Amino acid sequence: MAYVVTDACIKCKYTDCVDVCPVDCFREGPNFLAIDPDECIDCTLCVPECPVEAIYAEDDVPAGQEVFVALNAELSRTWPAITQKKAPLPDHAQWAAVKEKLPHLER
Template identity: 65%
Template sequence: MAHIVAEPCFDCKYTDCVVVCPVDCFYEGAQMLFIHPEECIDCEACVPECPVEAIFHEDNLPDEWKEFVALNAEEAPKCPVITEKKAPLEGPSCNAKK
């Protein structure tokens, strides 16, 4: 099992999570980040770093976001790895909790 980036990341793309990942399993899409499920070691270091609470363990993913399991698996291999913090998109649906 792996951690999943879900809908709250869409149009926000905060990258606080990527700098704490010990295995560099985050990938950057145009509108959101993805976690490569075969690379994630379930360390949970990224979870408290996400200001929009978009990262969940696959077992704890809310039902309305279950499609993000497949989306992360499909999109991560297509996107470039991201290991450094960047400015967020801060789209209209983005509400940081930090």
């Protein structure tokens, strides 16, 4: 069972999770991070690091966000790996509490 980045990450892209990942399973897009399910070892280290609580175990993804399981798998096939923490997006603070951000996802 892999971990999944969900809606809360969109337009924020905090990368605190990247620094603690022992297998470099995070992939970086323009305004979102994805987890490669084939690389994730289910260590849980990334979960408490996310300031917007965007990371869940695949079986625990909140209702209505199940699409992110397939989306992480899809995007991780084409997006490059990210292995070091970066600054969040410039307007992250205004987006951190916004819900239902999927229409804002940039591929």
